[in-house]
Amino acid sequence: MRFAVLGSGSSGNSTVVEAGGTRLLVDAGLSAKQLVTRLQSIGADPGSFDGILLTHEHGDHIRGLRVLLKQMPVPIYATAATARVVKDTGIEGATWRVFTAGQGFRIGAFEIEAFAIQHDAVDPVGFVFHHQESRFGLLSDAGFVTRSMVDRLRGVHGLFVEANYDDALLEADTKRPWSTKQRISSRHGHLSNAQAAELVAELAHPGLRRVVLGHLSQDCNHPDTAISAIRCSLERAGHRHVSLHCACGEVSPWWSLVEEPRFSLEFCD
Structure with a gap:
């Protein structure tokens, strides 16, 4: 199994996951032109996909969906509430596959578990992708980590997780009003570095x-x-073997769950 991040952040979010001849797109928050360009840059033909999965309905996760479907006419997988809201944005003629948070379903070579997360959307979810012995977890846009989320993600071999803000930098930020800072750090906002670190550990x-x-x-x-x-956080827990990366605005390389991780030479005090 391997995955690549086409974009991550307020400018747009999208991730490719593939294994066993099945290729899936999670979210389509960049413009369709950007999505196609970035897919081609990693050697992923837009016509080779088996489905598009949606975590939630915010624009930075669905922005390019309507136009992209003209080049990628595949089923869209979403919860019923998310599908209803996304349809209202003007997406017509799509094939919808509805699932429920907490439900498992299959797409090609993947067994997929969807789990509920905390965010200011109608029915946001994260995913765990299973293929043979590999498990990959994807958790984006979550304001609070619940015990259920931890239980669903336990045992993953690879993880994409939001680390939206540093507490001190958010507090010192002069661009955002206090109300916006409160929303970001609320239980339905985004995960901080500290929250992500605690979850990963x-x-x-x-x-x-x-x-x-x-x-x-x-x-x-x-x-x-x-x-x-x-x-x-990982080193304090005795896990120095984990390979760490950041996905920002640009397309990432392919990341594999089977190759040996790179050991870090930097350690905490």
Whole structure:
């Protein structure tokens, strides 16, 4: 199994996951032109996909969906509430496959579990993708980590997780009014570095090979700050073997769940 992040952040979110001849797109928050260009840059033909999965209905996760479907006429997988809201944006003629949070379903070579998350959307979800012995978890746009979310993600070999803001940088930010800061840090907002670090440390096990941090705020976070927080948490838990990366605005390389991770040479005090 491998995955690539086409974009992550307020400018647009989209991830490709593939294994066993099945290729899936999770969210389509960039313009259709950008999505196609970035897919082609990693060698993924838009005509080779088996489905599009939606985490929720916000514009930075569905922006390019309507136009993209003309080049990628595949089923859209979403909860009933998310599908209803997305249809109201003017998406017509699509084939919808509705699932319920907490339900498992199959697409090609993948067994997929959807789980409910906390965010200011109608019915947001995260996913765990299973293929043979590999498990990949995807958690984006979640304001609070619940015990149910941890239980669903336990045992993953790869994880994409939001690390949106650093607490001190958010507090010091002068661009955002207090009400916006409150929404971001609320239980239905976004995950901080500290929250992501606590989650990753709890999920860490000898088989966790790779963690990719996403949805970083340009003003209230920095890749080095986010990676340092997660690395320190992992090292305190005795898991120095995990390979850490940040996915920001540009397309990422393919990340595999089977290759050996790169060991870090930086350690915490």
